Amino acid sequence: MTTLEALPSLRFRLPGDWWAVELHDRDAAVASAHRLARHRIGPQDDRVVLRQRVTHELTEAIDAAVRAGGQSMFIAVNILDGVPLPISFAVYLPETGMTPAIGTDADRVLDILDQGLEHVVSAEHADPGDPADRIRIDIAETRATRIHRVRTIDVGSGADAGTMETLVVDYWTAVPGTKRVMLVSFSTSMAELQQQLLQFFDAIMRAARWEHPGELAD
16 A cells, blocks of 8 residues: 555645644644634634634544544635635545555546445545535546535534534545545535535635655645
8 A cells, every 4th residue: 555655745726815734733733723713813801702612613623633534624714805704624545545446547446436435434434425416527637526415513502502504525536646545525504505615616626736755845
């Protein structure tokens, strides 16, 4: 199996301002979340409860991604001036290689993935979604299988308890030149904008570029 050090890395070219953090060091990631909350909300005493809530939510998201083998996480801070867009995504590198694949052609690797996707995602704490919603898209040097679904989650507690629909969009991406796959998983509470956001997420994936071992970053 190809070692992590020998694999190319997917580098994102994101519009606007995003908070990005590596997940290899959980403590450093949580400390970064504290700094983000303080920067975005402010240090004033009257905002301490809001800061604590946002920090708690970010920490929970970090811990969930770390448990599932996440490599990095990105949260939109400011994409359109004055328009809050609650969008985040995380990058995962499952240990499972598509060993039955013949060669490293992207479609062959993804064909093997599709055949056993339910097993792969259950091992990685993800969700296979509805097979009818799976499509292939072209991205730099390779292809990806896109899966999307809408989840209903519980939010709040007591008198403030309720539910919220969350759009989750997964891109199972064949890592160029290998039998490995990478998962890029987007999440947003703006489920009612599903069609527009699918196009937006596709554009982010198509704008990303691979950095190969030995190459200098742009």
